[in-house]
Amino acid sequence: xxxxxxxxxxxxxxxxxxxxxxxxxxxxxxxxxxxxxxxxxxxxxxxxxxxxxxxxxxxxxxxxxxxxxxxxxxxxxxxxxxxxxxxxxxxxxxxxxxxxxxxxxxxxxxxxxxxxxxxxxxxxxxxxxxxxxxxxxxxxxxxxxxxxxxxxxxxxxxxxxxxxxxxxxxxxxxxxxxxxxxxxxxxxxxxxxxxxxxxxxxxxxxxxxxxxxxxxxxxxxxxxxxxxxxxxxxxxxxxxxxxxxxxxxxxxxxxxxxxxxxxxxxxxxxxxxxxxxxxxxxxxxxxxxxxxxxxxxxxxxxxxxxxxxxxxxxxxxxxxxxxxxxxxxxxxxxxxxxxxxxxxxxxxxxxxxxxxxxxxxxxxxxxxxxxxxxxxxxxxxxxxxxxxxxxxxxxxxxxxxxxxxxxxxxxxxxxxxxxxxxxxxxxxxxxxxxxxxxxxxxxxxxxxxxxxxxxxxxxxxxxxxxxxxxxxxxxxxxxxxxxxxxxxxxxxxxxxxxxxxxxxxxxxxxxxxxxxxxxxxxxxxxxxxxxxxxxxxxxxxxxxxxxxxxxxxxxxx
RNA sequence: GCCCCCGUAGCUCAGUGGAUAGAGCGCGGGCCUCCGAAGCCCGAAGCGUAGGUUCAAUUCUUACCGGGGGCACCA
Numbered sequence: 001x002x003x004x005x006x007x008x009x010x011x012x013x014x015x016x017x018x019x020x021x022x023x024x025x026x027x028x029x030x031x032x033x034x035x036x037x038x039x040x041x042x043x044x045x046x047x048x049x050x051x052x053x054x055x056x057x058x059x060x061x062x063x064x065x066x067x068x069x070x071x072x073x074x075x076x077x078x079x080x081x082x083x084x085x086x087x088x089x090x091x092x093x094x095x096x097x098x099x100x101x102x103x104x105x106x107x108x109x110x111x112x113x114x115x116x117x118x119x120x121x122x123x124x125x126x127x128x129x130x131x132x133x134x135x136x137x138x139x140x141x142x143x144x145x146x147x148x149x150x151x152x153x154x155x156x157x158x159x160x161x162x163x164x165x166x167x168x169x170x171x172x173x174x175x176x177x178x179x180x181x182x183x184x185x186x187x188x189x190x191x192x193x194x195x196x197x198x199x200x201x202x203x204x205x206x207x208x209x210x211x212x213x214x215x216x217x218x219x220x221x222x223x224x225x226x227x228x229x230x231x232x233x234x235x236x237x238x239x240x241x242x243x244x245x246x247x248x249x250x251x252x253x254x255x256x257x258x259x260x261x262x263x264x265x266x267x268x269x270x271x272x273x274x275x276x277x278x279x280x281x282x283x284x285x286x287x288x289x290x291x292x293x294x295x296x297x298x299x300x301x302x303x304x305x306x307x308x309x310x311x312x313x314x315x316x317x318x319x320x321x322x323x324x325x326x327x328x329x330x331x332x333x334x335x336x337x338x339x340x341x342x343x344x345x346x347x348x349x350x351x352x353x354x355x356x357x358x359x360x361x362x363x364x365x366x367x368x369x370x371x372x373x374x375x376x377x378x379x380x381x382x383x384x385x386x387x388x389x390x391x392x393x394x395x396x397x398x399x400x401x402x403x404x405x406x407x408x409x410x411x412x413x414x415x416x417x418x419x420x421x422x423x424x425x426x427x428x429x430x431x432x433x434x435x436x437x438x439x440x441x442x443x444x445x446x447x448x449x450x451x452x453x454x455x456x457x458x459x460x461x462x463x464x465x466x467x468x469x470x471x472x473x474x475x476x477x478x479x480x481x482x483x484x485x486x487x488x489x490x491x492x493x494x495x496x497x498x499x500x501x502x503x504x505x506x507x508x509x510x511x512x513x514x515x516x517x518x519x520x521x522x523x524x525x526x527x528x529x530x531x532x533x534x535x536x537x538x539x540x541x542x543x544x545x546x547x548x549x550x551x552x553x554x555x556x557x
Numbered sequence: 558g559c560c561c562c563c564g565u566a567g568c569u570c571a572g573u574g575g576a577u578a579g580a581g582c583g584c585g586g587g588c589c590u591c592c593g594a595a596g597c598c599c600g601a602a603g604c605g606u607a608g609g610u611u612c613a614a615u616u617c618u619u620a621c622c623g624g625g626g627g628c629a630c631c632a
Contacts, residue, residue, distance in 0.1 A: 034573095036576080037572095037573080037576085037577080037578080037579090038576070038577055039577095040577085041576075041577095045576095047574095047575070050575075050612080050613085053612075054612075060612080084576070085575080085576035086575070086576065086612085086613075087575095087576095088575080088576070131632065133632095168632055170632085173631075173632060174631050174632075175631065175632055176632085263632095289630085290630090293630095302559075302560075302628085305630095306629085306630045307630095308630085309630040310630060311630080313630085315629095315630065315631085315632090316631075316632050317632095319632090320632095341561080341562075341625090341627075342626070342627060343627085344560075344561045344562080344626080344627065344628095345560065345561075345627055345628055348560085368561075368562075370561095370562060370563080370625080370626080371562095371625070371626065411571095412569090412570065412571090413570085413571080414562095415562055415563070416562080416563065416570070416571095417562080417563070417624095417625065417626090419569065419570095421569085424582085427595095428595065429595060431581080431582065431595095432595085433580095433581070435595055436581090436595075436596090438595090439593085439595050439596080440596095442593075442595085443592085443593060443595090443596080446592070446593055447592050447593090449592090450592045450593095451592080454592090498571080499571090502571060502572090502580085505580075505581085506580080509580085512597065513596095513597065513598085515592085515596075515597080516588090516594095516596065516597040516598080517597080519591070519592065520592060521592050522592090556593095557593090
């Protein structure tokens, strides 16, 4: 808002200068207003004079001077504008611009920070998509937190978002067969038979748990069924159990999906075959050595990929192609896939498949998040009792809690490896960023309780005079609150949720400084009222940010 | 060999085509007759190397060096 106003002012000044023959430019440059890094460079700054300098053949500082002389401050929030450094124009604003924003926060409440950048565009965020042959583990946790918050951010900026998880439940896949055989072997063992685990069988204890469940539920009634049929049956039963467990674990993590999409359903409905047919028709599928191949090299992939094996079984790529075609057919105009680091190699082939099917690969955005390592007391944690070689998400949540788990997963850019310090996440101290930010909220609630006990009215920024707010701690806090909508927009458009955790920590920090500096409930009634309004606004923004992050806003800790 | 990510303070990480590169931990020093010290304030300390593009590069680009991960008619 304020940026547009300033940009308009600058544009007006530029046009006037042009008409007066002071600046000879043909095209109006884009005028961007930024918040300067240094504290002594005003509230907003623009580099337009430097951008324009070459075109008008004048020194940048002279151009800036001309613009400033044409700026009228009358009836605006501009206090003054200066030329600085190599040719920046720095704007110093009257405090009223912040008071206006306080009013906006009070009026918009839980909607403060939302926008309509997405214009209701239908977007799907696909994440987690774990094979239903094991529990959700910590790497899925990073993907889960990332996907969930990316979805929340996109929704906040006006997209029509669907959260979706793809179930790799094709019964004929090597992994699923292996899984079924493992469960079957454990089942036989629970029944007392000396039955060997298959080679490369699933070793985790959860396989035994499933086998015990199956014995409890069905006893030995499957023994009469032929072994091959029995294994197939077990694969399905065990898959269903795994899926339920995955849903339970993810729900505990605060992650819920609108759609669980079954790979098996793609095969059974003939959509995989259909996609292959489409690829053939479009000339991007061919036969070689008894198999059918996707001509993905046409679209920048390193090599062509097998769609259908020589034994007639379609590969997962065929199913993935069908799935992505289905996404676009379902009306999604933008698709975001969130994958683990082991999948980076699939970006090229998936985009190639999408392009070969006649969809625009630009509408598919793939986010790869990097590896997660758990540390405890400086030691790398590798093994889990319950799952074998991975740590389960549920174990992590039991250990550090949902909020800490989510927050820690979101603290780093997806592009960075993530070292998760269990001790830190558990510690109830100021070292722990989750406690730090939640404490800010609890502290606010404490102040508001105190004010209520004192019998004070609870003012909002709309019904109180904010002009007593003028010290630097108060100004810094208001500025941070003012940043929120833009931060949400940026984090959403870039699909970078870590910007939000960063912001929340910054906001908590300026609030804590304000708290130390400025006593809220005091003898000075106008000041108390204004500060209470500011505290209220801070609470609103914290709560809105926490909601996006999916963490609690505790009133007491 | 090819592909992806990272290389910023002692450590873990943010950040930006521009003016003085930030935070937490750790380290040193201060602050509670007062709304929660789970807090605040002050201090020391940094853009892997070499080219290129640019008025301006830590940011874009190329090469190299270092770390992590991936390269199936498995999913």
